[in-house]
Amino acid sequence: MSKIITIDPVTRIEGHSKITIHLDEQGEVEEALFHVTQLRGFEKFAEGRPFHEMPSLMARICGICPVSHLVASAKACDMLMSVRIPPTAVKLRRIINLAQIAQSHALSFFYLSSPDLLLGMDSDPVKRNIVGVARENPELARSGVQLRALGQEIIEILGGKKIHPGWVVPGGVSHALTAENRDHILKKLPEAIEIAERTIVWFSSQLQKFTEEIAVFANFPGLFMSLVGNNGELETYDGRLRLADDQGKVVADIPAEEYKSIVDEAINPHSYLKSPYYKPQGYPAGLYRVGPLARLHLAQTCGTPKADLAMTEFKKLDHKSAFHYHLARLIEILYAFEMIEQLLRDSEILDSHVRAHAAANAHEGFGISEAPRGTLMHHYKIDDNGLIIYADLVIATGHNSLAMNKGITQAAKHYIKNHKLTEGILNRIEAVIRTFDPCLSCSTHAVGQMALDIQLIDAGGTVLDRVVR
């Protein structure tokens, strides 16, 4: 009798989802599916609104990564206005986007994944949380608190508030940076850079403990996609869109605004999360990964000295394994704070000219940037009155949908033997998803709460067993 095991909802990710593990007639794992069970639909209710409202409206998609949506949306609006925004505004937008990446990565690594990494995948789930980490390794927990707090503080200083800042606007940013705020941030950066470096050293020394996880956590050949700078450097705000395979062979390198020529989206009946794929390879073969692992795989350099040093070691790892998202995240935290420092020391950073003003001059606009979890794409069309008639968002978590499904199938096949389920096994399958750090609020534009619910269902849909924690 074939069976289905359900993990519902998945814990320590952002949003509401479940995993079903389908067993074949012999009781072996046939397939695992990641279901996103929530829907809000920002694309529809944006219709009819003035285009200049989009950045602040789209930022409401998520309380974790509002800045990412703010940036991508404002870029799409820049294109609708057909303006070239002031250079200082570009730098300031870059800073807030980097702060967003740093704080989000700190949340993912220190709060959500470090319990598994420090305490072990099989440790008592009651203690496998940030409090457990604080007891076992207070310095690690303090590091997470400090790094996330600084990222949040930079966002608050620039944007006026930590969550849903409205500072990034069509045409640039609403106000210039003051010398006092610049100096305040600059003063705090060295310690953050030191913490990030120290954590990279610590985590790199732990990798040998996770040989098995590295081998089976979504470890398969495939494509990677991200923005890349004109000189092959890590890029989070602008640049060209590149896809390459795990060996580094580039299959596409196009202006980011042309992404629809190579990316299409499939819809699966089991999830509200759409599944983008690389068109030339078709669905589902055109699976690709985005996010920190993809960005560091595709970039030749970070462009900052300490992150480049860490990147040298990172390049030696097997990038096919999603487990290395964790280290990539730490390197990007280091990069983000180093790059923020570089930008703040720019001679034009206090320039008061930070916004271009114009009405709509085009009917279609694209905004593409790198969010913490990967490439974020906003595409709008407006009518002659500047009202939105079409909005399409392709979100980082969506890009990773196919890879996450394949990844949990791989892990489930490896760990589940003879119908035996243990807490540690279920946690590992969840941990595969956590490596991708999905943000389901963004990907379906919804919010939710999670506990863990595991169901065993036979081929006829009858629930044979259920465990809730």
Next chain:
Amino acid sequence: MHWLVIGFGNDLAGDDGFGIAVAEEIEKRLALDLAENEITIEVIARRILAPELIENITTADGVIFIDASADVTDGKLQRINLQQTDMPQNSADSKLDCGSSSMLMSHHCNPVTLMQLSHTLYDRKPPAWLYAVGAFDFSLSENLSGELAALVPKVADQIIDQIRKHAIFEKA
């Protein structure tokens, strides 16, 4: 003395915005003369509690959290002394349950967890209370129910009064 007041909840989910409403009410009253007792109050309103708030907690002489609760009888106010709450692993009250994955699975945590993290990481555990009010309605709305809206100024008064009395007691 420096006090920290943290109101939290989703102000787009009806009564869940109670904590934020009280925090905003207290902020409005900060012009009130608390200086005679050398009291400063830092007011924070948040959709969720996150560990970075520990930094604020470590510098406070007292902390007050305000939230709407599904665990408290509708319209009733419950004041819980968090110093007497020692990290229950499986509390029936989900607001105080630090051990279950449901409270630490994501980016947010609860008042007890924050106080415990402050104690564990920075050896600071100032006196703390949770003001939890029973909510009537968590459905999508920017407005509190009539009953909870009426409670906002009363709870703000009560909190300010508690801070003032505590400060006078400490001073004596």
